[in-house]
Amino acid sequence: MAQQLDLVIITGMSGAGKTVAMQSFEDLDYFVMDNMPPKLLPKFWELVRQSGKVNKVALVVDLRSREFFDDLQEMLAISASTGSVRTSVLFLDASDGELVARYKETRRAHPLAMEGRVLDGIRQERALLSELKERADLVINTDALTPRQLREEIFSQYADEQGPANEFHIEILSFGYKYGLPIDADIVMDVRFLPNPYYVAALKPLTGLDQPVYDYVMAQPATTPFYQQWLSLLQLVMPDYQREGKTSLTIAIGCTGGQHRSVAIAARLGKDLAADHRVHVSHRDINKRKETVNRS
Incomplete structure (x- = not known):
């Protein structure tokens, strides 16, 4: 046919x-x-x-x-x-x-x-x-x-x-600040206030997609209250973005190198928003390493 x-x-x-x-x-x-x-x-x-x-x-x-x-x-x-x-x-x-x-x-x-x-x-x-x-x-x-x-x-x-x-979808992107801000981001969140797994020897070679790093980031005292309030804020404004005619929203989450904290938070956010929206998660700098750069 x-x-x-x-x-x-x-x-x-x-x-x-x-x-x-x-x-x-x-x-x-x-x-x-x-x-x-x-x-x-x-x-x-x-x-x-x-x-x-x-x-x-x-x-x-x-x-x-x-x-x-x-x-x-x-x-x-x-x-x-x-x-x-x-x-x-x-x-x-x-x-x-x-x-x-x-x-x-x-x-x-x-x-x-x-x-x-x-x-x-x-x-x-x-x-x-x-x-x-x-x-x-x-x-x-x-x-x-x-x-x-x-x-x-x-x-x-x-x-x-x-x-x-199909009308509205969300792009979630983790990135490292030392490699520059994503120019296409609509919302940028800085998670460098969380303790950096880079300084834990066992976690340094891993990424936020690995369970030990993910658990480390989520176990920090500041993580849960921050994440819950930020998620609530995103869920509050998302319908208004749609009503204003946006078909996509890019949420960028940054840490120093883009391999640990931002990756873990992006992964969690992607799972939570996927319940109500079409979501795609990517990690821009997850495979980049600049060992000589001072991490703050």
């Missing part, structure tokens, strides 16, 4: 939010193509089917392709006839007044009125798109929507059964 492919065509008025829509579909694990000429779609679908690795595609098509309309109508007919491609058209709309305001704010020219009035270009585009809008499976008016609200609407319409789990 041929693989079922989902194709979402994102189109609509220029300035109505196609960029936000494109980013939203990327976060829904769609393979997103921006402004591919519709005539290339049959070949593109053939390559997708041969790969067997892509089953969700979102295609952004707009007036930058002057052959947009006839080619798109033909492509939709071809897709429907194959039976293996499930096609949906998302049309993003906004009122003339709102679109004019957005163009004035960005100081961009409308693609159909490069040297004329923005409103003239909007009205011409609306007339050209009227037939496609009637064929759309979903029309979203973005007049009163913020980018975050538009994103939420797209997620509610297109996320599959596993959408909520």
Whole structure:
């Protein structure tokens, strides 16, 4: 049986939010193509089917392709006839007044009125798109929507059964301060206030993934009260990060060398947060050693 492919065509008025829509579909694990000429779609679908690795595609098509309309109508007919491609058209709309305001704010020219009035270009585009809008499976008016609200609407319409789990995930990263801060961290916690297992001869060659080091770190008097309060704080703010539209959160935990304390705390945090979230734990500096560097 041929693989079922989902194709979402994102189109609509220029300035109505196609960029936000494109980013939203990327976060829904769609393979997103921006402004591919519709005539290339049959070949593109053939390559997708041969790969067997892509089953969700979102295609952004707009007036930058002057052959947009006839080619798109033909492509939709071809897709429907194959039976293996499930096609949906998302049309993003906004009122003339709102679109004019957005163009004035960005100081961009409308693609159909490069040297004329923005409103003239909007009205011409609306007339050209009227037939496609009637064929759309979903029309979203973005007049009163913020980018975050538009994103939420797209997620509610297109996320599959596993959408909520796939939408938000947590990256937990241990690191050593002497090798530099991770530049992609959203939250950084310094655990150098805990006693350093490096100075225990039997623990020095091990890492926080080894049980003796893990037990040593967790047995320190300061560890339990610190960890419980920090975990509670993370659990408190996590839903707000999601409500603000973040799809991932990187939590970095640092100690001096990135081999003992930070690794143990990261491992424990990963297990605890995995009960409610999709979590990935990595240890950036676990295999690095600089014996000549003074550890504090």
